[in-house]
Amino acid sequence: MITRRGFLTVSATAGGGLLLGFELLGCSKKSASTAATSSPASTAATPPAAAAALNAWIEIAPDDTVTFLVHESEMGQGVLTSFAMILGEELRPDWKKGIRAEHAPADKDKYGEQVTGGSSSVRGNFDRLRVAGAAAREMLVAAAATRFGVAASDCTADSGVVSCARTRQSARYGELAAAAAALEAPKEPALTPPDKLRIIGKGMARLDTPAKANGTAIYGIDVRLPGMLYAQVARCPVFGGKLARFSADKAKAVPGVREVFAIPSGVAVVADNSWAAMKGKEALEVSWDEQGHGALDSAHIRDLCMKVVKKGTVARADGDAGKALAAAPRARRVEATYEVPFLAHAAMEPLGATVRIADGRCEVWASTQAAGPSRESAAKISGLPIDKVQIHSTMLGGGFGRRAQTDFVEEAVHIAVQVKKPVQLLWRREDDITGGYYRPMSLALMSGALGADGKPIAWQHQIASPSLLKQFGPLASGLDGSALAVAKDMPYGIPAVHVTYADPELPVTLWFWRSVGASANAFVVEGFLDELAQLGKQDPVALRRALLRDKPRHLRVLELAADKAGWGSPLAAGRARGVSLVESFGSVVAQVAEVSIEKKRVRVHKVVCAIDCGFAINPDTVRAQMESGIAYGLSAALYGEIAIEKGRAAQDNFDSYPVMRMRDMPAVETHIVQGKVGDKLGGVGEPGVPPIAPAVASAVARLTGKPIRRLPIRLG
Amino acid sequence: MASYRLNVNGTVREVEATEDMPLLWVLRDLLGMTGTKYGCGVAQCRACTVHLDGKAVPSCQIAVSDVAGKKVTTIEGLPQREKLLEAWIAEEVPQCGYCQPGQIMAAAALLAEVPSPTDEDIERLMKNICRCGTYNRIKLAIHRAAGGRR
Numbered sequence: 004m005i006t007r008r009g010f011l012t013v014s015a016t017a018g019g020g021l022l023l024g025f026e027l028l029g030c031s032k033k034s035a036s037t038a039a040t041s042s043p044a045s046t047a048a049t050p051p052a053a054a055a056a057l058n059a060w061i062e063i064a065p066d067d068t069v070t071f072l073v074h075e076s077e078m079g080q081g082v083l084t085s086f087a088m089i090l091g092e093e094l095r096p097d098w099k100k101g102i103r104a105e106h107a108p109a110d111k112d113k114y115g116e117q118v119t120g121g122s123s124s125v126r127g128n129f130d131r132l133r134v135a136g137a138a139a140r141e142m143l144v145a146a147a148a149t150r151f152g153v154a155a156s157d158c159t160a161d162s163g164v165v166s167c168a169r170t171r172q173s174a175r176y177g178e179l180a181a182a183a184a185a186l187e188a189p190k191e192p193a194l195t196p197p198d199k200l201r202i203i204g205k206g207m208a209r210l211d212t213p214a215k216a217n218g219t220a221i222y223g224i225d226v227r228l229p230g231m232l233y234a235q236v237a238r239c240p241v242f243g244g245k246l247a248r249f250s251a252d253k254a255k256a257v258p259g260v261r262e263v264f265a266i267p268s269g270v271a272v273v274a275d276n277s278w279a280a281m282k283g284k285e286a287l288e289v290s291w292d293e294q295g296h297g298a299l300d301s302a303h304i305r306d307l308c309m310k311v312v313k314k315g316t317v318a319r320a321d322g323d324a325g326k327a328l329a330a331a332p333r334a335r336r337v338e339a340t341y342e343v344p345f346l347a348h349a350a351m352e353p354l355g356a357t358v359r360i361a362d363g364r365c366e367v368w369a370s371t372q373a374a375g376p377s378r379e380s381a382a383k384i385s386g387l388p389i390d391k392v393q394i395h396s397t398m399l400g401g402g403f404g405r406r407a408q409t410d411f412v413e414e415a416v417h418i419a420v421q422v423k424k425p426v427q428l429l430w431r432r433e434d435d436i437t438g439g440y441y442r443p444m445s446l447a448l449m450s451g452a453l454g455a456d457g458k459p460i461a462w463q464h465q466i467a468s469p470s471l472l473k474q475f476g477p478l479a480s481g482l483d484g485s486a487l488a489v490a491k492d493m494p495y496g497i498p499a500v501h502v503t504y505a506d507p508e509l510p511v512t513l514w515f516w517r518s519v520g521a522s523a524n525a526f527v528v529e530g531f532l533d534e535l536a537q538l539g540k541q542d543p544v545a546l547r548r549a550l551l552r553d554k555p556r557h558l559r560v561l562e563l564a565a566d567k568a569g570w571g572s573p574l575a576a577g578r579a580r581g582v583s584l585v586e587s588f589g590s591v592v593a594q595v596a597e598v599s600i601e602k603k604r605v606r607v608h609k610v611v612c613a614i615d616c617g618f619a620i621n622p623d624t625v626r627a628q629m630e631s632g633i634a635y636g637l638s639a640a641l642y643g644e645i646a647i648e649k650g651r652a653a654q655d656n657f658d659s660y661p662v663m664r665m666r667d668m669p670a671v672e673t674h675i676v677q678g679k680v681g682d683k684l685g686g687v688g689e690p691g692v693p694p695i696a697p698a699v700a701s702a703v704a705r706l707t708g709k710p711i712r713r714l715p716i717r718l719g
Numbered sequence: 720m721a722s723y724r725l726n727v728n729g730t731v732r733e734v735e736a737t738e739d740m741p742l743l744w745v746l747r748d749l750l751g752m753t754g755t756k757y758g759c760g761v762a763q764c765r766a767c768t769v770h771l772d773g774k775a776v777p778s779c780q781i782a783v784s785d786v787a788g789k790k791v792t793t794i795e796g797l798p799q800r801e802k803l804l805e806a807w808i809a810e811e812v813p814q815c816g817y818c819q820p821g822q823i824m825a826a827a828a829l830l831a832e833v834p835s836p837t838d839e840d841i842e843r844l845m846k847n848i849c850r851c852g853t854y855n856r857i858k859l860a861i862h863r864a865a866g867g868r869r
């Protein structure tokens with residue numbers, strides 16, 4: 004353990020401010036040397052300046068500039084701003100002066116694992132950030148009290164100034180920061196009472212907007228270092244295959260290509276610029292060992308699913324669904340097969356990372372959702388101790404889960420180890436879309452039965468979907484919780500419910516895709532409930548209402564969306580509405596989609612969305628995330644499919660893997676059930692995605708008279 | 720490899736490149752101007768939009784050898800961009816932000832062509848992909864920059 008003085012000395016940052024915070028976590032030790040800014044310009048050589056660290060998240064410079072260090076990744080969800088709001092609500096800085104929010108370096112001792120995902124950044128850190136902000140404020144007040152020669156209780160802190168009304172003394176945060184940082188952090192600082200909150204729950208302009216609009220924001224593949232080289236990697240196109248052999252000659256003959264060598268994932272081509280590296284990769288002579296997977300295709304995958312789907316492991320068994328289904332008359336029973344495909348994430352910024360290994364240190368610049376694991380991987384591959392490895396998290400040009408993988412960072416470190424120069428790896432769009440780590444495909448056999456009153460009495464949901472979670476270790480009781488999301492916890496009050504899971508083992512690599520298993524199962528559960536409503540001649544909203552009597556939170560969200568959408572009111576000719584309601588990541592979201600079919604194409608005109616996420620910290624960010632989730636989910640519902648042919652992906656760029664464009668984007672209206680501070684928080688990054696496919700499918704089914712059981716929606 | 724003289728944002732820049740090198744990579748890798756983004760390389764996403772003699776083009780499809788004698792404008796040097804930036808900020812458009820410089824370049828060209836666009840004009844002329852789904856806010860921002868919705 005180092006002394007506080009030592010800590011302050013080494014943690015002083017380039018901007019000359021104060022870092023306060025990890026004592027709050029009860030884990031003060033080393034690693035302070037990694038507490039620099041995440042700016043590519045800052046290096047180990049930057050001399051310490053006078054900035055003071057009040058804790059792991061707050062630095063205050065003598066010129067009053069407040070820097071909020073955010074240990075979660077900004078990928079568009081607004082976390083830099085949300086964290087600044089939560090910390091700043093308590094710190095009470097002068098918002099008109101320099102407020103900066105930037106990524107913290109990877110540092111497990113300070114921040115924990117540092118994997119951004121699961122719509123968890125705000126809900127997972129809210130309490131400790133409030134305490135950190137309040138503690139920093141109390142330390143500034145204590146430092147001021149000492150300076151003024153008064154009691155702390157005589158002082159107030161606001162707008163970046165501590166003042167004492169009685170003695171008419173005041174001091175700016177920047178003047179107090181160094182003295183404050185030397186104080187013990189209070190363990191239980193006083194939090195602002197709910198009626199005095201000024202920022203959280205109300206809103207704030209995003210701090211990252213100007214730089215993102217004017218092109219100065221730096222993303223992973225924008226990093227430029229002196230003398231750097233550019234790399235491409237050729238990878239086996241067949242899932243489960245590997246490198247057989249290659250010849251570097253033709254690639255090396257391309258002007259600008261410098262080196263060609265094997266790395267664990269394929270063959271790296273290193274050149275003077277990205278274009279030369281791409282041309283070199285195209286010229287490369289390489290052959291792959293397909294490991295017997297070269298015949299796999301989507302039809303075969305479907306057969307494999309059908310073979311195992313009825314032999315699944317039981318995940319939920321309420322009552323005796325089998326018996327109820329067998330006893331129900333044919334006219335009151337429905338059976339259906341639902342299918343959703345593999346999906347690529349296709350974030351706007353293609354994958355990549357920049358690595359410099361020099362002077363016994365390894366520095367990585369990457370847009371990553373996994374700063375912590377990236378650091379560990381980089382240490383392992385470079386052979387350097389972890390405290391010599393620094394992860395600079397840049398802005399992320401989208402993540403959607405894909406950037407929680409470390410594969411692209413690992414490739415870049417492997418290349419940097421060999422080239423001995425700073426090097427940037429870039430994945431082409433084709434590499435991204437064909438490269439695996441997909442949302443798992445899923446097939447479900449659904450069976451349901453109605454009672455004489457037209458209400459469901461039995462529900463059977465049999466899932467076959469390759470396991471995403473088993474790559475992290477053996478599945479508990481043979482169940483993949485991700486493949487069962489939303490299905491296992493199906494909220495509707497039906498007396499007999501039976502849910503099973505089976506894993507058709509496939510070589511295709513799988514990963515978390517925005518909203519994960521909920522993206523597949525919400526379509527199935529909500530779609531099949533609609534089929535039962537149709538059979539029982541029940542209104543879809545009325546049926547849900549009837550089946551959710553003991554779920555007030557669901558009911559409230561459903562009612563809000565239905566009410567705002569004018570559910571049941573007349574529509575223009577050729578239009579229909581569809582509804583869905585899904586709980587995921589701690590939030591409940593209902594969506595009503597208004598749809599028509601024009602020239603044999605599904606056109607979504609408007610989506611009314613209601614969300615209960617507990618307490619919305621920045622309501623406009625919640626609205627933005629609902630808009631975003633709807634656009635992302637619509638891309639999947641209307642167009643998205645990775646088909647497998649000859650063991651490889653059949654789609655490779657936005658022409659064959661289309662996504663939502665402006666002309667097809669519906670109007671979106673979001674209504675928030677706003678709670679109060681202290682309410683259990685739900686996520687917002689993902690919960691907007693799952694409801695949209697079933698809401699649109701339901702409307703299309705109403706227009707065509709035929710249920711939609713497969714995504715993407717294709718009209719016959 | 721050959722030497723090319725380019726007019727980028729009003730400044731003459733000299734680069735050594737192969738004749739087929741797309742303007743995108745000239746800007747990003749040779750000139751270090753990273754506001755112009757790579758997204759697909761096949762003119763689908765238009766994150767790489769720049770202006771060539773005032774017209775919006777995907778720079779991934781323009782070879783360096785075809786740029787001689789033409790004026791290249793990038794996000795870094797877009798004239799009269801303040802109004803667009805203000806509108807983008809007022810409507811809180813960006814999420815991840817990666818596509819936004821390209822969106823603004825496309826919007827600037829659109830407004831040069833149609834100073835008071837309708838929704839339909841915007842939908843017809845804005846072809847850039849945004850994976851975060853900021854389309855509705857982009858539309859609002861373009862209307863705002865144009866001085867109000869028509």
